[in-house]
Amino acid sequence: MMPGRVGAINLPTAATLFDTAIGHCAIAWRGATVIRFQLPEASPAATLARIARRRAGHLDEEVREEKPTGVIAEAIAAIHAHLAGELDDLRWIPLDTGEIPQFHRAVYDVTRAVDPGHTLSYGQVADRVGAPGAAQAVGQALGRNPIPLIIPCHRVLAADHALHGFSAPGGIDTKQRLLAIERTSGFGEPTLF
Template identity: 70%
Template structure:
């Protein structure tokens, strides 16, 4: 994962839509690194508009993805089909992302599928106890959900409060259910 803070990007960014178990997602990349991922919006046009917005709404390049991006798409599809993979092997480019956000994303990527942490837990792991709100703000700006699994981070009461992705907390609950996280998608005994 690139950790540089240089926000200039000389490589052209390419985006593509692809079908998954939760709907039509989008991925943007340059070379062999993923720069954005988009969960399904209400329409194909909206999904495409959302993923290209940070690049000035540029039209989608029709270039075929290389082997690394084909593998990333296949890995994301398989994960969303229930073949759980932490997806840590996918190379990300986070140039231009603030340092604190990158640190939050690094800790978040270490949460295994089916597990969760609280915002405060992440803050503590960063050596910044008391910064749970800042952690939440960083995760709310996550450019690469699923691969940076912000859905695995819960409030202190383990409830689902707010989720900035399309579908809100319903999407978050669905992702946790796919990952068989305890308490999500299981019948309750009481």
């Protein structure tokens, strides 16, 4: 279960860049809760710029680069290890999802419950959030996921197990790489059953 707003709304937003096995990632947080995560862009500077950009409707938000401590430092260490193949479900990392629309939060809750090495289809996620037939809406919600990897949208596939669209930098190649790191089998090729 992901916590919503945890009293961090009035705290400043901090961010940092860190190197991983797949390149430089970035994380933004308020207090002890993660609010955004960024997979590697074309350069470390582009990754940091993306995580630091102001969100729509938050013109007063200033993101400052800081050295992480406490649970945020622990989260970075776990992400680093996960991307190096020491798998962690990352569910213990506290998130602030209070500003995310309710349907998206429901989709993210279901998605976050998928263990590394496993996948669901967009339709299965729709069924689990109580919206049968809403696979396209699930895909749209996952395309707007502000905290990829920690909310593992890469673990949601088309019904035929094919890798369709992935809005993170690197697109389908990044999705395929993350699934390979997690030793996920049966993706990328349609099955007969």
